[in-house]
Amino acid sequence: MVPHLITALTGPINELEQRVLESMPAIERWFRLEWMEHTPPFYSSVDLRNAGYKLAPVDTNLFPGGFNHLTPDMLPLAVQAAMAAIEKICPEAKNLLLVPENDIRNSFYLSNLATLVRIFSQAGLNVRLGSLDPTVTGPTELSLADGSALTLEPLLRTRGRVGLKGFDPCTVLLNNALSAGVPRSIEHLHEQYLLPPLHAGWPSRRKSQHFKAYEEVAKKFSKLLGMDSWLINPMFIPLQSADFSAGQGLEALQTQVDAVLSKTRRKYKEYGIQEKPFVVIKPDAGTYGAGVLTVRDAKELPELMQRSAWGRGPDGASAHQIVVQEGVVTHERVHDAVAEPVVYMMDRYVVGGFYRVHAERGVDENLHAPGASFVPLAFSQASQLPRPGEKPGVSAPNRFYMYGVIARLGMLAASYELEVTDPEAEVYA
Template sequence: MVPHLVTANPGPILELEKKLLDSNAAIERWFRLQWQAHQPPFYASVDLRNAGFKLAPVDTNLYPGGFNNLSEAMLPLAVHAAQSAIDVICPDARSLLLIPEKHTRNQFYLRNVARLQAILRQTGLDVRLGTMAEDVTEPFRVELPEGIALDIAPVQRHGNRVGLDGFDPCAVLLNNDLSAGTPGILAGIDQLVLPALHAGWTQRRKSKHFAAYDVVVESFSQLLGIDPWLINPYFGRCGEVNFQDKTTANECLESNVEALLFRIRAKYREYGISEKPFVIVKADAGTYGMGIMTVKDPSEVRELNRKQRNKMAVVKDGLQVTEVIIQEGVHTIERVNEGVAEPVVYMIDRYVVGGFYRVHAERGTDENLNAPGMEFVPLPFASDCCMPICTARPGDEAPNRFYMYGVVARLAALAAAVELQMTDPANTAGIVPTLVTEAA
């Protein structure tokens, strides 16, 4: 299945696709060299936006919660990718404790947990589910409509190890993004924790991720001889905002919006783009599509009403928003069943293992689609994403578009690897990781 595309300005994106196809061997060699120097995240998902004149990631999640939305065809590839990751990170692992989010009533999320557990079990691991919810003191079972049952037990700590009653795992895999804080029960344990604790939203910032992405894209663009802007959204950051206080002018936010719109307009003029530029203001930490708004003029920041302020002020787990990232808005030209759509690419280790379209029939091409009412349509990334048809003309073959999505998503995953190296508490000297350079 390929979505219906509507575009009045296909030139730049088709030229980019052709460049990627022509440089396929150099791209794959470049990635291979980077992964030798930078450990990829255990897993990640990347939200992409295809505007027809640029293709860019707009969010990178290190605790992906939509494995249930992937095509069944991706399962063998996902198993092999997980096996590869475990062989490198923890080759002697026999057992793993998977800790999901605390909201156990969300059936869609629990299907994700079931799918993830099934993938990991196929690698030869004994995978059990644990919860850090303070109000859970006894094991319990959750029945899913598909006839699948999830057995979840409270996580226990004994000395410097965590596990379940009678279960001492080799490693801990978090599918909980730690928005509520770094749990003390995991601090200083002897077991490997994936992702590392500093990858949680208590410490992680989107602005740091996109700063790392700037570095990655600069190197990649030099390799291919392309304009970095074609695959990179501009961004700014404000570290002191107060949406609850109507008297607060938030000069930082307003000035950053104005400056970013100025830069975007200049690029639009350069490429002859007629669309109206916009920016997305969102919490610098957090997920679930909360704390996000579209802004087309700086005056909109000054004129927020109470409802808008309340929406922006608090995100998941009731956390107050005091830091925001202002990101270049990227239109989407993609549609599925008449709904506005954006591709989401899933990776385990360094491999693309699947993807789906996030579709929202009630949202516009310049709006956030991660909102109530969205639907998910699986894509056949498992068989197509890594095998482009290089002899085809750009735009003629679906595998080529999927390959392009996979390349940009892997750039975001590499940026996440660099970001986690930069923010590692052990990196006390503040050493900035460097990318491997090689002529095309």
């Protein structure tokens, strides 16, 4: 099943699709050259929004969950990509320690862990789960919905290395975004590979840094294709040092909202887009779609923030660093419910994806919320390879290829971002 796109059969995105397909050899060569200079994140997922007139990434996750939503047909791609990634990092790797989030009560997240274990086991590694949670003091069995089980064990730090009792891994793979901070047990590891690196976690990572890197990538790519980078890039402005709990920063936030809305209106006028622009305000750090606010008029801000208690994180702390981002509607539907594509990658390869679907959310709202469901994307089968020459806007394989291209731009931006923010780098960009 292919979700339908509620948009005209002619327009900027269909023109972009045609240009992407016509430029496929140049695009793939361009990516190849970029990967000669930059190291891709070990794994990542990118949330996309397709408005019909614009296709842009709105979030890039460097600790992706949701591998359980990939179809069995997609898993061979993931296994091959895992093999390629491990061979580059630690060819002699035998043991892999997978470190999950501390909150493991979600059955979907447990299924995600089981899928990751399966992928890396089939890639030729002994995989075990080690927890950063201090309440896990011994082997703990976790029951899955399908009747199988996983075993979670407490992490042990010995002579500068981290592992489990009787298990010394070459590679430690974090599936934990470190939102609660970086534990000392995984700092300064001796002759062990920690993936992703610690500075990819939310204690130090900032969305504004990522979107700054993405802006650079989008401009390079757009120059290659001879197109306007706005078609694939959501404008944004970061706001620092706000403290809404103390009544500080509201006026500055309204100014930034007005600025992004004005720039968006000019672009809409240029392209003849009959939509009312909006912005999305989100914390500069954080995950799982928390703290996202949709605003169409800066004058609405005081009431919206008061009504939603916006500006406070899940722990009650005030959000001091904020991103004001151009809103991108999604005009895709699955069973008449709003949908957005999410593309999964490992190393430099697209391994699959799904549509995040939410029947109770609007085209301008965050879909990463309770009540969302998931429909797989058809990236995996040979029959789904791009089909040059077909009419733009009607071929699912061509649309999926385009999604994979834009998602890889997000992944490339993440590699730029991690280089710039690497605390051990000698030169900062």
